[in-house]
Amino acid sequence: MHTHHWDTSVGKYALNSDIKLILVSITENDFIDAKNIKLVAVQYIYTMSTQQTVRLQADEVEGSEALRIDSERASQLVDALNTDLAATQMLYHQLKKHHWNVEGAEFRDLHLFLGEAADEAEEFADELAERAQALGGAPVSSPSAISEQSPVEAEDENVYDIRTSLANDMQMYGDMIEMLRDHVALAERLNDPTTAHMLRENLIEVEDAAHHIEHYLEDDTLVVESAMQ
Template sequence: MMRTPHLWCPDSSHIRQEWDTVADNGLRLEQNAAEELVRALNSEVSGLYILFNQVRKQYWLVEGTESKPISDFLEDAADRLTEMTDDIAIRITALGGVPACGPMGIRQHAPIFIEDAHHYDIRSSLERDLDGYATLAVQWREHIELADRLGDTATSELLRRHLKTLEADAHVLDRYLADETLVRHDATR
């Protein structure tokens, strides 16, 4: 017999801050600036959630002659994505916001889409991962400029530090996707 899961739905008296709002912050950053930065950072968090899930999926499904080094890289990359997500979510909270979470919040803010649930060949999967990393890197550069323009050096430095990690992992993926790796199968055989 299948049981219906019990969901606890608190009434509004339990809500400390509504989703997608920005409260005053202890950093004394101007409200309009904080709102812009929270919106930008929620996009980062959402993209990281999606990229983490996609990288983790590739880790579970990787196979082939180069599966061990790729698997090791993907496992470590997922850990780095988790660390970045946590750091940025903590910054969102410091700015007076509520970090994006759950499917609705993530979809609302994400700059990338997760691949379908199918099991794809590793080359195609890694190409999508690389595209996700590149999309996030481009967006992060824009958000670094935004933080600089709004006078939020701490957010700018946080994004710069993690941008280096995104770019380094993208470089590794690019190397795995070089012509002489991940054997291509001729469709005419």
Template sequence: MSTQETIRRRAGSVEETALKIAPDNAEQLVDALNTDLAATYVLYHQIKKHHWNVEGAEFLGVHEYLGDIAEDLEESADELAERAQAIGGVPLAGGATFEEHAPIDPEGEDVYGVRTSLENDIEAFGVFIESLRYHIALAGELGDYTTEELLRDILETAEEHAHHLEHYLEDDTLVTESTTN
């Protein structure tokens, strides 16, 4: 670990930037972005857990799709953190910090069946989607159209993933049950 004693920016601080967002507005926006950043990483780790542990006849398709979701979440996290920094904030960092600030409760370490795992993912996406919608409205009210647009793009992807996960839980499947005559 570094022995550097001088802190350049304190976590939780917001400074003025060339983007000229009013300090009170910037604080609210950074808080919103950090909340969504935390939610993104909690969801990311849950999705990765399910990606690693999925089993069954439909393993490959579910495994690959969960990997795609994880990649999208990682990209979204990067965009959220960079926007928080651009408007003068300090992006959250670290697993415990993410869990503390996320509106999503971490699933835990146990492994569940694929259906339960996907149901848990849909529930977590629902919380994430609600948070994004709230923060989109906030960004619009505060006149930060760039943050509003960023959050809309992330929302669109999140809604698409939640919708596609629902399809995995439908009763129509290529896997047949054995029947006795």
């Protein structure tokens, strides 16, 4: 038994000359000698490697047989999750913007808080995307789709004073709180306790962050009035 070995740019392959290989449309009566079989294999592999296949349309939801959630229920859940995901991505970018640009006497505390809040938003976005995928959907991912599907709107590119920035963050958090409460209820109605639990756990963190910002915006301070003049 004689074996031919070769290397190609797409990997290493070994073919046995005593085994009939059907690489392309080769009938039993076709003959390919050992010298030409390499070329046929490489051409076939190149064709396979350059094919583009859409495995799932962006607006398609298959559901999950493993999770026992049919496509009708999954479609409603994925739509809600993608709305949450788009909003969370918008929140993440706004928090990072304020994390980068904060200045003033409270710089350190606010810089750290905003950085941690952005990290939490990023983690939440990852959980939302993975759950949407598990339910047989395609997580919203492109910037244009995120902007279109987000129910919240981020502030523009201008850099505002920190009180204005925090007020904008609190507004976005408030909108997300209402949205998450609605989607927790939706998941429960659709008998998906796992999604409901995930959203409820993250709702707690979102409410906590909003509560902290509300405290930052209070007018109470240890700085005496004379020091501010």
